[in-house]
Amino acid sequence: MSRIATTGITQTNAVIDCILNRSATKYYDPSATLSDDEIRALVQVGTAAPTSFHMQNWRFIAVRTRAAKARLSPIAWNQPAITDAAVTFIVCGQLADSAVIPDRLAPLVEAGVMPAAMVRDWEIPARDLYMAYPQRRRDEAVRTATFGAAAIMYAARSLGLGSTPMIGFDADAVHREFGLGEEEVPVMLLSVGVERQGNWAQKPRRPVTDVLDLV
Numbered sequence: 001m002s003r004i005a006t007t008g009i010t011q012t013n014a015v016i017d018c019i020l021n022r023s024a025t026k027y028y029d030p031s032a033t034l035s036d037d038e039i040r041a042l043v044q045v046g047t048a049a050p051t052s053f054h055m056q057n058w059r060f061i062a063v064r065t066r067a068a069k070a071r072l073s074p075i076a077w078n079q080p081a082i083t084d085a086a087v088t089f090i091v092c093g094q095l096a097d098s099a100v101i102p103d104r105l106a107p108l109v110e111a112g113v114m115p116a117a118m119v120r121d122w123e124i125p126a127r128d129l130y131m132a133y134p135q136r137r138r139d140e141a142v143r144t145a146t147f148g149a150a151a152i153m154y155a156a157r158s159l160g161l162g163s164t165p166m167i168g169f170d171a172d173a174v175h176r177e178f179g180l181g182e183e184e185v186p187v188m189l190l191s192v193g194v195e196r197q198g199n200w201a202q203k204p205r206r207p208v209t210d211v212l213d214l215v
């Protein structure tokens, strides 16, 4: 309750609780595994995160076998989470590409939610926003992957699992070793698994007064 009180939130709920109680896991139970169905379920939640123009420009590579972990570990600073956690996702963002939008919106059109004529109203502004701007295309890849990873992190927490987002890896080596496409960026690694004892609670945050401008 004291942590909640310091945020000024007087009433809480399961979602806020989950956010306030998550921390980056350092110690995993190396004997605990997740089934492929459980991994799929986590990624399914991840894909419920929002993406710009509904591009869904992401891919998740689930590194969960001993052999795959052995390929990832040396190119990720030998971080113990990679060998000990049940799974480490290579969360990939794909460079924003307006050409995918008609495909990505098709289920919405087929369901009768979006009028077919509206697809162009999404595709054209996206083309103008991104396609001549490599930095914007890459920024969007990073945003997309980050939202997806965050959703998986909180889903994991809500299921009593630990998670660790990680930037400590050699992006070029991961790109090569795991066959990422030319348009794919390995945005972060995200380990998920059963925690063992010794993990820290969430670290104190900078005061809201330092980070919030009310204008």
Ligand SMILES: Cc1cc2nc3c(=O)[nH]c(=O)nc-3n(C[C@H](O)[C@H](O)[C@H](O)COP(=O)(O)O)c2cc1C
Binding pocket: 022, 023, 024, 025, 079, 164, 165, 166, 167, 168, 169, 188, 201, 202, 203
């Ligand atoms: C983008 C990003 C990269 C991170 N990279 C690593 C990493 O490579 N290794 C690691 O042990 N923790 C990593 N962390 C975890 C942070 O150190 C941790 O989230 C931060 O210290 C706050 O701790 P808390 O989340 O437990 O409150 C990373 C976190 C983020 C968001």
